[in-house]
Amino acid sequence: MFAKDLAKLIRTLATLEPDEAPIVSCYVDLTGRPQIDEQRARVLGHAVGAAWQEPFEEALDRIRAYIARCLRPDAKGLAIFARGSPNPMFLPIQSLQPLPDRLVVNSTPDMIDLLKFEDHSESYLAVRVGGNAANVFEIRLGAITRPIWNRYEAFRSRFVRQRARVTYGRGGPEDDVIEELTALLNALVESQAPEAVILEGSGKTGRRVAGALREGLAPSPRLRSPSVREVQAGLRTAAAEFEPAPDSMETLRRQLLLDSLAAAGTQATMDALMERQLDVVFMTPSYRPDPGWVCRACWNITVAPEKPPACSDCGKADVIGFDIREDMLRAAETLGCGVEQADDGGLVGRLGGVGALLRHSEPGVRCLEVV
Numbered sequence: 466m467f468a469k470d471l472a473k474l475i476r477t478l479a480t481l482e483p484d485e486a487p488i489v490s491c492y493v494d495l496t497g498r499p500q501i502d503e504q505r506a507r508v509l510g511h512a513v514g515a516a517w518q519e520p521f522e523e524a525l526d527r528i529r530a531y532i533a534r535c536l537r538p539d540a541k542g543l544a545i546f547a548r549g550s551p552n553p554m555f556l557p558i559q560s561l562q563p564l565p566d567r568l569v570v571n572s573t574p575d576m577i578d579l580l581k582f583e584d585h586s587e588s589y590l591a592v593r594v595g596g597n598a599a600n601v602f603e604i605r606l607g608a609i610t611r612p613i614w615n616r617y618e619a620f621r622s623r624f625v626r627q628r629a630r631v632t633y634g635r636g637g638p639e640d641d642v643i644e645e646l647t648a649l650l651n652a653l654v655e656s657q658a659p660e661a662v663i664l665e666g667s668g669k670t671g672r673r674v675a676g677a678l679r680e681g682l683a684p685s686p687r688l689r690s691p692s693v694r695e696v697q698a699g700l701r702t703a704a705a706e707f708e709p710a711p712d713s714m715e716t717l718r719r720q721l722l723l724d725s726l727a728a729a730g731t732q733a734t735m736d737a738l739m740e741r742q743l744d745v746v747f748m749t750p751s752y753r754p755d756p757g758w759v760c761r762a763c764w765n766i767t768v769a770p771e772k773p774p775a776c777s778d779c780g781k782a783d784v785i786g787f788d789i790r791e792d793m794l795r796a797a798e799t800l801g802c803g804v805e806q807a808d809d810g811g812l813v814g815r816l817g818g819v820g821a822l823l824r825h826s827e828p829g830v831r832c833l834e835v836v
């Protein structure tokens with residue numbers, strides 16, 4: 466029953482035309498607390514903008530009501546695709562397998578997590594090197610989605626998620642950028658066991674990145690299979706939708722809505738800093754966060770007005786305070802990322818005075834010599 470419903474849902478979502486109201490894609494892990502991430506919903510509320518505000522709230526209210534009343538006792542994962550007025554839509558599916566918590570707002574549905582359930586769904590990783598940036602994408606295709614990928618160019622980006630964007634100067638990437646990309650790829654290969662890793666890029670930089678990546682990755686015997694060529698041929702049109710906006714603040718807003726390469730607020734920005742994910746930090750002039758407290762045994766960080774009696778992670782009492790604002794600015798300089806001043810009354814001000822664009826979305830990727 467689930468497989469039939471899933472195939473129907475995927476087909477509907479994969480070719481749904483954008484409307485004036487956004488689609489809220491909501492995934493809930495029902496093995497934890499069955500509710501949407503309200504903190505994330507608040508961030509989205511600040512980022513959606515005036516035109517999407519009302520339909521967004523309307524969709525969210527319907528999702529909350531559904532979760533309160535309609536869950537099956539045996540369900541472990543829930544995915545809902547909802548749109549508010551003027552053309553409301555509500556498509557829920559409950560599964561016996563858990564799903565990761567995720568809340569995304571966009572003109573099109575965010576389907577990648579749903580596609581993991583598709584029978585024979587294949588996952589690919591693609592690195593596109595071009596101009597002054599390398600982009601890493603995750604692509605999912607299967608029996609239901611592959612025909613759509615091949616036939617309808619306009620819908621290709623629905624099967625793609627951006628996992629990283631690393632920019633560099635005109636001289637090409639420095640060694641540490643290439644190391645970071647290799648570490649990211651290795652982590653993604655380990656967690657996703659993709660069908661193939663596709664390297665795309667011309668010129669000296671492309672060859673250099675490809676060479677470094679191939680060194681660290683086992684060569685895939687299927688790299689020349691027809692399906693890889695299909696994926697490669699469609700990648701260009703799909704990837705075009707993930708190009709950053711002309712202005713960095715608008716890029717931040719879009720990445721927040723997509724739950725992708727962005728962090729909002731002190732805790733999320735600190736976490737991204739610890740994981741070496743930071744690319745650009747946005748800070749308002751009046752940003753004065755509570756002090757940070759770092760555990761000297763396990764390096765766990767807490768943000769709190771008063772010194773905690775013990776580390777919330779390992780329980781040891783060896784906790785020392787530090788100035789979060791100063792530390793963020795210092796780390797930004799060490800990591801070579803940009804710092805931009807944001808307005809107190811703008812998006813970053815409403816998010817707590819600080820936010821960041823991230824280089825990659827994989828928290829496990831981290832160079833050990835830092836900290």
Ligand SMILES: [Zn+2]
Nearest residue numbers: 760763776779
């Ligand atoms: Zn600790």
